[in-house]
Amino acid sequence: MGILEKISEIEKEISRTQKNKATEYHLGLLKAKLAKYRSQLLEPSKKSEKGEGFDVLKSGDARVALIGFPSVGKSTLLSTLTKTESEAASYEFTTLTCIPGVIEYNGANIQLLDLPGIIEGAAQGKGRGRQVIAVARTADLVLMMLDATKKDVHRELLEKELESVGIRLNKRKPNIYFKLKKGGGLSFNSTCPLTKVDEKLVQMILHEYKMFNAEVLFREDCSADELIDVICANRVYLPCVYVYNKIDQISIEEVDRIAHQENSIVVSCNMKLNLDYLLLSLWEYLNLIRVYTKKPGQPPDFSDGLILRRGVTVEHVCHAIHRTLAQDFKYALVWGTSTKYSPQRVGASHIMQDEDVIQIVKK
Numbered sequence: 001m002g003i004l005e006k007i008s009e010i011e012k013e014i015s016r017t018q019k020n021k022a023t024e025y026h027l028g029l030l031k032a033k034l035a036k037y038r039s040q041l042l043e044p045s046k047k048s049e050k051g052e053g054f055d056v057l058k059s060g061d062a063r064v065a066l067i068g069f070p071s072v073g074k075s076t077l078l079s080t081l082t083k084t085e086s087e088a089a090s091y092e093f094t095t096l097t098c099i100p101g102v103i104e105y106n107g108a109n110i111q112l113l114d115l116p117g118i119i120e121g122a123a124q125g126k127g128r129g130r131q132v133i134a135v136a137r138t139a140d141l142v143l144m145m146l147d148a149t150k151k152d153v154h155r156e157l158l159e160k161e162l163e164s165v166g167i168r169l170n171k172r173k174p175n176i177y178f179k180l181k182k183g184g185g186l187s188f189n190s191t192c193p194l195t196k197v198d199e200k201l202v203q204m205i206l207h208e209y210k211m212f213n214a215e216v217l218f219r220e221d222c223s224a225d226e227l228i229d230v231i232c233a234n235r236v237y238l239p240c241v242y243v244y245n246k247i248d249q250i251s252i253e254e255v256d257r258i259a260h261q262e263n264s265i266v267v268s269c270n271m272k273l274n275l276d277y278l279l280l281s282l283w284e285y286l287n288l289i290r291v292y293t294k295k296p297g298q299p300p301d302f303s304d305g306l307i308l309r310r311g312v313t314v315e316h317v318c319h320a321i322h323r324t325l326a327q328d329f330k331y332a333l334v335w336g337t338s339t340k341y342s343p344q345r346v347g348a349s350h351i352m353q354d355e356d357v358i359q360i361v362k363k
């Protein structure tokens, strides 16, 4: 039996099995098996499957992957937001490879990747699904493009495809400490009451992965699926923004309804509607900030900001300016929203915010 058949057998069995206390272990085991086979499916096998035209070099400050059904307007968006032209047409599968473009925004270079459309079954290798998904895994943000004139189920279908290959959208990693050991069996603990798993189930799942010696600590009430995510090291957790295109074709009431959904942005690429807001949102989803440097007695250099991630400290800024600056660091003066007054004298662990100005004082 091939892996695909094994997967579909297990999926059938899961859907046949009633969910109750008596079947809990059986289901947990099936899920572990399913996750295992799916991971195997993802491992690069034959050379031809790797796909020419998909290994685009990462460049710029961040990478955004365009994921969507065929003909939702992915290439139109790329051609509109970047200097790169990607062919757009009314027929499906116009785009067959990965086409990179660069969005210049707030002084940052954001790499936008146009990709072939994906369809249901992409994860199993339909169309160029597997190559597209492999590229999505390398992105900092998934831009899931949807056709506002089509049914809502499209979003769910795509989410399921990505979910089935270990991509977790807008979710954080389950708070489970997990470490493989050389011996000693399973040491299982939790810092809170657990309602979804017990030690026996955890042990069964680990055995399915041939893991017999491990330390497992649940720091929250996680499910069997979440445990499997933690032990399968190939999971990626990515932010995702849902962009509904072609709003020129639907009623204003419908536009309003979609725009109020979580993580959703409405646009029309053809009519260039709401694209400014889309850019602003990308910047925020990517957690990018600008920091301006200033030399003593001189005005800040607003022409050439440093592009960094939210949460960076003064120490990170030093590293971004020069390799050895952090060693010579004495203190910094910061002007902006991260300080109580401006300028404020701060240490290396101070956290920077967007549009802060910094002057570094050396020893």
Ligand SMILES: Nc1nc2c(ncn2[C@@H]2O[C@H](COP(=O)(O)OP(=O)(O)OP(=O)(O)O)[C@@H](O)[C@H]2O)c(=O)[nH]1
Pocket (backbone or CB within 6 Å): 068, 069, 070, 071, 072, 073, 074, 075, 076, 077, 087, 088, 089, 090, 091, 092, 093, 094, 095, 096, 115, 116, 117, 118, 245, 246, 247, 248, 249, 267, 268, 269, 270, 271
């Ligand atoms: N009405 C309307 N049509 C649009 C809009 N954006 C794109 N289209 C049309 O949608 C069709 C498909 O556009 P593409 O950019 O080729 O779509 P794609 O998602 O790249 O398609 P594939 O590469 O085949 O997956 C074209 O005929 C576009 O002109 C829009 O905002 N409104």
Ligand SMILES: [K+]
Pocket (backbone or CB within 6 Å): 070, 071, 072, 088, 089, 090, 091, 092, 093, 094, 095
């Ligand atoms: K198309």
Ligand SMILES: [Mg+2]
Pocket (backbone or CB within 6 Å): 074, 075, 076, 087, 088, 094, 095, 114, 115, 116, 117
């Ligand atoms: Mg296209």
